[in-house]
Amino acid sequence: MVPYSARRQLVGRAIGLGLWLSLFLAAAALCDLSPEILRQGLGKAPHFAREFLPPLWATAEEMVEPLLSTLALASAASLLGMLLAFPVGLAAAANIVPTWLRLLVRILLGAERALPEILQLLFFVVALGLGPFSGMCALAFSSIGMLGKLVGDAIEEADDKVLESLKATGASFWQVIRYGLLPQVLPSLAANALFRFDVNVRSSVVLGAIGAGGIGAEIARSMGMLQYNRATMAVLGSLILIYAAETVSGQLRRRLLEHGR
Amino acid sequence: MMWPSQNARRMWATVATFAAFLGGFLAYLNVEPLAVLFQGQHLQNLFRDVFPPRLAVLWERSGLWWSVVETLAMAFAGTTLGLAFALPAGLAGAANTTPHGSLRAAVRFLLSLERALSSFFILMVLLIAFGLGPFAATITLALGTLGGFGKLFAESLERVESAPAEALAALGASRSQQICFAVLPQAAPALVTGSLYAFDINLRAAIALGIFGAGGLGAELLLAYNTLRYHDVLALALVSLVLVTAVERVSDFLRQRI
Amino acid sequence: MLVVDALTKTVPGGRRVLDGVSFSVGAGEFVGILGSSGAGKSLTLRAISGLTELDSGEVRFACEDGTMCCVTRARGKALRAARRQMGVIFQGLHLVKRMTVIENVMMGRLGFIHPLRSWLYGFTDAEAREALEALDQVSMKPLAGRITGSLSGGEMQRVAIARAIFQRPRLYLADEPIAALDPRNAEAILNLLQPLSRHNPVVSTFHQPELTRRFCTRVVGIREGRVVYDGSPELSRSELAGIYGIQEAQAV
Numbered sequence A: 001m002v003p004y005s006a007r008r009q010l011v012g013r014a015i016g017l018g019l020w021l022s023l024f025l026a027a028a029a030l031c032d033l034s035p036e037i038l039r040q041g042l043g044k045a046p047h048f049a050r051e052f053l054p055p056l057w058a059t060a061e062e063m064v065e066p067l068l069s070t071l072a073l074a075s076a077a078s079l080l081g082m083l084l085a086f087p088v089g090l091a092a093a094a095n096i097v098p099t100w101l102r103l104l105v106r107i108l109l110g111a112e113r114a115l116p117e118i119l120q121l122l123f124f125v126v127a128l129g130l131g132p133f134s135g136m137c138a139l140a141f142s143s144i145g146m147l148g149k150l151v152g153d154a155i156e157e158a159d160d161k162v163l164e165s166l167k168a169t170g171a172s173f174w175q176v177i178r179y180g181l182l183p184q185v186l187p188s189l190a191a192n193a194l195f196r197f198d199v200n201v202r203s204s205v206v207l208g209a210i211g212a213g214g215i216g217a218e219i220a221r222s223m224g225m226l227q228y229n230r231a232t233m234a235v236l237g238s239l240i241l242i243y244a245a246e247t248v249s250g251q252l253r254r255r256l257l258e259h260g261r
Numbered sequence B: 001m002m003w004p005s006q007n008a009r010r011m012w013a014t015v016a017t018f019a020a021f022l023g024g025f026l027a028y029l030n031v032e033p034l035a036v037l038f039q040g041q042h043l044q045n046l047f048r049d050v051f052p053p054r055l056a057v058l059w060e061r062s063g064l065w066w067s068v069v070e071t072l073a074m075a076f077a078g079t080t081l082g083l084a085f086a087l088p089a090g091l092a093g094a095a096n097t098t099p100h101g102s103l104r105a106a107v108r109f110l111l112s113l114e115r116a117l118s119s120f121f122i123l124m125v126l127l128i129a130f131g132l133g134p135f136a137a138t139i140t141l142a143l144g145t146l147g148g149f150g151k152l153f154a155e156s157l158e159r160v161e162s163a164p165a166e167a168l169a170a171l172g173a174s175r176s177q178q179i180c181f182a183v184l185p186q187a188a189p190a191l192v193t194g195s196l197y198a199f200d201i202n203l204r205a206a207i208a209l210g211i212f213g214a215g216g217l218g219a220e221l222l223l224a225y226n227t228l229r230y231h232d233v234l235a236l237a238l239v240s241l242v243l244v245t246a247v248e249r250v251s252d253f254l255r256q257r258i
Numbered sequence C: 001m002l003v004v005d006a007l008t009k010t011v012p013g014g015r016r017v018l019d020g021v022s023f024s025v026g027a028g029e030f031v032g033i034l035g036s037s038g039a040g041k042s043l044t045l046r047a048i049s050g051l052t053e054l055d056s057g058e059v060r061f062a063c064e065d066g067t068m069c070c071v072t073r074a075r076g077k078a079l080r081a082a083r084r085q086m087g088v089i090f091q092g093l094h095l096v097k098r099m100t101v102i103e104n105v106m107m108g109r110l111g112f113i114h115p116l117r118s119w120l121y122g123f124t125d126a127e128a129r130e131a132l133e134a135l136d137q138v139s140m141k142p143l144a145g146r147i148t149g150s151l152s153g154g155e156m157q158r159v160a161i162a163r164a165i166f167q168r169p170r171l172y173l174a175d176e177p178i179a180a181l182d183p184r185n186a187e188a189i190l191n192l193l194q195p196l197s198r199h200n201p202v203v204s205t206f207h208q209p210e211l212t213r214r215f216c217t218r219v220v221g222i223r224e225g226r227v228v229y230d231g232s233p234e235l236s237r238s239e240l241a242g243i244y245g246i247q248e249a250q251a252v
Helices: A006-030 A035-043 A045-052 A057-091 A099-114 A117-128 A132-156 A160-168 A173-212 A215-224 A228-259 B004-028 B033-039 B041-050 B063-093 B101-116 B119-130 B134-158 B163-170 B175-214 B217-226 B230-257 C041-049 C076-083 C101-111 C115-120 C125-137 C153-167 C183-199 C209-215 C237-244 C246-251
Strands: C002-010 C016-025 C030-034 C056-062 C068-070 C086-089 C171-175 C202-206 C218-223 C226-231
Touching: A006 B063, A035 A045, A035 B119, A045 A228, A045 B119, A057 A099, A057 A132, A057 A173, A057 A215, A057 A228, A057 B004, A099 A132, A099 B230, A117 A132, A117 A173, A117 B041, A117 B175, A117 B217, A117 B230, A132 A173, A160 A173, A173 A215, A173 A228, A173 B119, A215 A228, A215 B119, A228 B101, A228 B119, B041 B230, B063 B101, B063 B134, B063 B175, B063 B217, B063 B230, B101 B134, B119 B134, B119 B175, B134 B175, B163 B175, B163 C086, B175 B217, B175 B230, B175 C101, B175 C115, B217 B230, C002 C041, C016 C041, C016 C056, C030 C041, C030 C183, C030 C209, C041 C056, C041 C086, C041 C171, C041 C202, C076 C101, C086 C153, C101 C125, C101 C153, C125 C153, C153 C183, C171 C183, C183 C202, C183 C209, C202 C209, C218 C237, C226 C237
Parallel strands: C016 C226, C030 C202, C030 C218, C086 C171, C171 C202
Antiparallel strands: C002 C016, C002 C056, C056 C068, C218 C226
16 A cells, blocks of 8 residues: 555545635635625725825924833833843742642733733733723733743743752752742743833833823824824834834843853 | 852842833823822722622623624634735745745835834724724734744744755755755744744733724723713723633643644 | 866965866766875865865766766756765764764755755654665664764764765765775775675775775875876876876885
8 A cells, every 4th residue: 555645645635634724714704704895995096195195204203202102111111021020920930939829810811911911911900090000000010911921931940950049058048049049940931021122112002092101102192193104104103112112121131142151 | 159248239229220210201191100009099999989890781782792702703714814925925935935035124124114113003993984883893903913924934934953954955856945945844833833822922912902993892991981881891800801712722722733 | 976176266475275186977987086185185076075165177077967078167956966966975073073973974865855845844753764765785783873972983974974975966976985994994994895886886085005996996195186096996106106296106
């Protein structure tokens, strides 16, 4: 018996492709994906180009304050996230805490990561009202979710021998953590926090549109008032902010790698 | 090996700097967290208005299950559409599979440009162009997938071992045959894992975009929220959680099978 | 059948990794290329296949129509036509580990199959049967349906040979075919290559001179990019020393 048949392979692939295609067509129908709507929308393209472009350069100065606000929001959330991620990560590490606690923390972290940020923001707004504070809390919360898991994993993968030898010299629990764990975990935590900062800057723009203020709110407001080229200016500003944030965090991450700290 | 005291001083200095920055940012935002935290009534508000989740909404609103299907459809259609373009983009953007070096540079540049654009803005534009509804969201998801996974695919292709492709070249296989028989089979696990991951991300995004007005589960969430039915919001949030987790489990399972 | 003419290659830094390498190969020969690591053995083989760019020199090979065509300057279809007449048996890394053994063997004739047919359809039943025969020749037929990555080093080497046999080339190029194998497996592999050489010449690089004495019809010694020996596989101490450098020969 020959263990190869091009025909069988072909039939298998054809069936698979057919299934996929039918699922896709069904999904597309549900999403109102149709060539007519596409053509209609594309037909409006030149009209759009006129409405959205050129960006309203005159409003550039007005954009600075919202941009700074967004930056402050993202930075505060990232800092808080980084600071609180360490204790949370500790509570999520198998080699530090009892199993029940680790399980509970891991489940909470998993649940947090499963929910979209915007949904989390809604809850914070119910508690704290609209405004940058709830935005910052929501972002910090999701930052802790991501960073906490990473720290927990890093602690679990840490070199146990170092911790053992520290314990053997009579160090207390917190001393073991400070001198044994912290140096091992801190470099990757810092690098991840910087990465999270990039993500947070983007998210701050989005959350801003639902009430967290900053440049996102500016974009939404301009769109709402149909001042499309003002909105484009705001978007341009946010792009510059995102790019600047990425560059700075990239540089810092590279320095971190070089220093090995 | 540093003296503990010097090390400790350095650590406290860093913590102090962080705290200072944090305080600065919060002050700029006109936020007084301490005041807020001590008031505590906010947490009370939260617990009173939101707990317990009103699971009854699950059977009261008949349209709810349909909206779940709609959200899944948005994620699936968006992912498929995005991947359909991400794969050729990956092939064009990988040094070992691209027909021409400058094509690779062009594709990489376009992809990074596309990634830089916040999908939120793309959604806004599309909502205006095509009206409220899942169409705009699906296209947004597709574009996002294209940007993110086009790059991932190109990198996975480049990371493949070159030896098998070289051997095929040496025995007379054409470029396309080398790609088809040596590069793609080796990259296949990474590509499949990436695709499943894309679907996970897009499902979460579909819920989020729904809140912005695209329909599906997100729209239900927004409706409940705007009509102040916070217990329903929590119930729907739990539904989202279950949905996302279930899909994650299924993808993990499929990933093992590859 | 194969003429290697004054191959020269310099690397950035000025070192000549190939310095006027010349030799020729005729019908029925089993040529063993010896030399220490880095002497230029593998590089010579890669140059014959056209996988490495050369500064100067030519490789001429008897083409399908009987004339000697130049492989070094060939491009596109001509290069493909020349290469498909050369079977390559590099070390096991050159197989696609995720695919089955028989699929790897069938890839040998990709040079003869039109690209569209190969990716849209695959391989015909006739090709599959022939591949099984090739696997039978290397005693790997029962493992035809297995995933290549699950095989041992010796088994993978046999699959590589089966691929070359399936290709039915006019020349075989083998790069360190027995380097990673234990002595028993190494002998088995050489016992497979020797009969092949009677119909189509085999050019192979080796680390160790002992086995070449028993199996090869000719030895080419390369040292620092230059051919320092070309003749009988019975090498004297001094000739070995000339190829490897004096201390190494004493270790032999």
